Amino acid sequence: MQEPIEKVWIFAPTSLLWSGIEALLRAERFRARLTDGDFQTVDWNDPRFDDAIIIFGADRPDQQIAEHIQMISDARGPTPIVLVLSQDDHRAALSAIAAGASGIIHEDDDAHSMVTCVREIARGREWVSQSVISAALNRGLDQHQSLYAPLTARERQVADLIAAGRSTDTVASELEMAAGTVKVHLHNIYKKLAIPDRGQLIRLILEERTRN
Template sequence: MTRIMIADDHPIIVSGLESLLSKSGYEVAATVASGAAVLDKLAEVEPDILILDVQMPDGNGMDVLRIVRSGGDERAVVLLTAGIEDRQAVEAGSLGVNGLVLKDSPPDQLLHCLDEVSHGRRWIDPDVAERMRDRVGQGANPIENLSAREQAVVGLVVQGLRNREIASMLGIAEGTVKVHLHKVYEKLGVGSRTELVIYARNLAGN
């Protein structure tokens, strides 16, 4: 039976997902309420598929996706979201997300996505997929050309985390974080942490 870990900070949604999945041949191996909790329990639970809310405290779904991919973990990841910006969707695609479902979709759409993903295929909400194609056609965001680990570091820097905190989140040495940051500065043409944050936020339209 396919084992699933659900990460969402809204108990009502988690309860609904557990009920839906339990009736559909999937095993809910664990439920957590933050990105940090996903990373803490991943090795212990060993789920086949992660269902991640895009908006969560202590590391959102995109953060978790960046981190697991930067560590070489290719297990299936499905993002579940009330809405996602085009740049986030394109980045998720570049990181190899396996599925993306909008929260206002009919329940059977999530099940269809999980069925596709569990058979090694990708399923992205059709409207989001079209926006992703349009965005890629207009030219990629320079940050999306960074490695998965570099993207993870940038995302955490923008959130205001210090090098020590980033190292803890990514499971790497603080010195390694500094090395990644210097490479990012060179690739993006910025000279400091502050410039990086401004650059990334400008690209995001924030």
């Protein structure tokens, strides 16, 4: 089993917000370091970045976000990257995911969300903030029925809750059904939408919101 990553590099302007994030991660025993280094001049082959999570803010156009992620991947191969959104910018989120980012979080998310995001990615998983997902849903996904057209009404309820970050057990509790029934609905949803898992369901929703 892969050992969790402990090293975290944060590329952002020095500020109270980012200094606080650095201190928070250090308190959680991550070897976090904040730097205002320019992405364009960083030597990504530098061994300092070996086995590290890279965090940076979405304070640049969507195309540049994708280019920065691609630049890191070209130099280092697959690398765990977290994008921190400063606004509800679904295009930036989608650009980052499409380019290979492992995590998306909003700078207004609470400290627990930031720590959870980094922990999950350190374990080799992907993580998208519930606030980012909810913002995508709240922009009117229900107005675009093409995505959910193949699903039954119950399957749409399950899909909405899963996409909003609910666990299987929480969905079961909210919809007053057994967890096993939720899993059956999920299996049918993934089959009908031709996707493998809930991560792809979230991506599908973000793509739908970006198109509209």
